[in-house]
């Protein structure tokens with residue numbers, strides 16, 4: 001007989017006090033004779049980082065050792081499910097590691113030629129976009145990532161990476177392979193075509209307007225704003241001000257309106273999920289920071305935590321804490337909804353039924 005472990009306390013999202021048992025890596029609420037109490041506290045379904053990059057640093061792909069450290073940092077921050085929003089490294093080996101977070105890969109970013117961070121993306125011409133979309137759909141775990149817009153040095157401002165018809169063909173090609181599509185979108189111009197073409201998710205979304213929010217609700221489009229990343233807009237504006245004043249003005253304007261833009265989407269009912277944008281220029285292991293950032297712009301704490309836990313798991317098709325589910329959860333010694341700061345000091349992290357974490 002395997003030894004059962006008991007976890008006792010309010011189980012989120014409803015906060016009902018329960019005894020949760022882990023047997024053979026799975027959750028049961030059936031009382032188990034002889035179970036030892038492993039931890040008590042608030043029990044939260046494994047956190048989800050819906051926009052993270054494993055295998056990337058400032059210069060492109062990292063080696064497996066560095067990637068492993070990134071994944072461990074994310075895990076020790078409570079993120080037990082990661083949607084990787086594009087990586088230059090082949091990280092599918094992570095699927096074979098029971099001690100690393102569950103991973104849903106988008107394959108490699110697809111960007112316009114010389115219109116993205118060097119070393120990150122497949123950089124392609126408009127006529128090749130659909131071919132690459134289909135290829136990354138086959139390489140990824142059911143998602144692909146497009147770079148929707150970026151600075152155009154010719155125009156001196158943010159501009160769509162591709163014409164709308166090329167995006168539409170790419171979205172159709174990925175859908176035909178059974179994959180969903182998301183895109184990096186800072187500005188406004190790229191959004192109408194993507195949403196109309198049936199894109200599944202928008203990353204960042206600072207260029208949204210009221211009518212586009214309505215279109216997202218109508219189409220069921222999701223939003224992962226990565227508020228911590230958006231907080232860097234003033235730096236981008238400052239860096240570009242001399243050579244690209246229009247770009248600097250656009251980024252400043254998007255940043256000033258960012259909280260109201262995102263909250264308009266939230267109020268209208270666009271499902272919003274938490275993404276730390278760890279990797280590249282942000283550090284790993286900070287999904288807690290994004291939950292706090294969502295609350296800062298106005299989301300209620302329970303919804304912001306759900307955006308990084310149960311709601312995101314449901315969206316991505318991964319079980320929560322139901323009977324028989326894999327035991328993936330985090331325990332906190334205070335109520336995280338009442339005090340989000342406790343997200344930085346989990347008292348237990350259980351992944352596939354095993355207590356993990358290197359200590360912090």
Ligand SMILES: [Zn+2]
Pocket residue numbers: 051052053085277
């Ligand atoms: Zn990103």
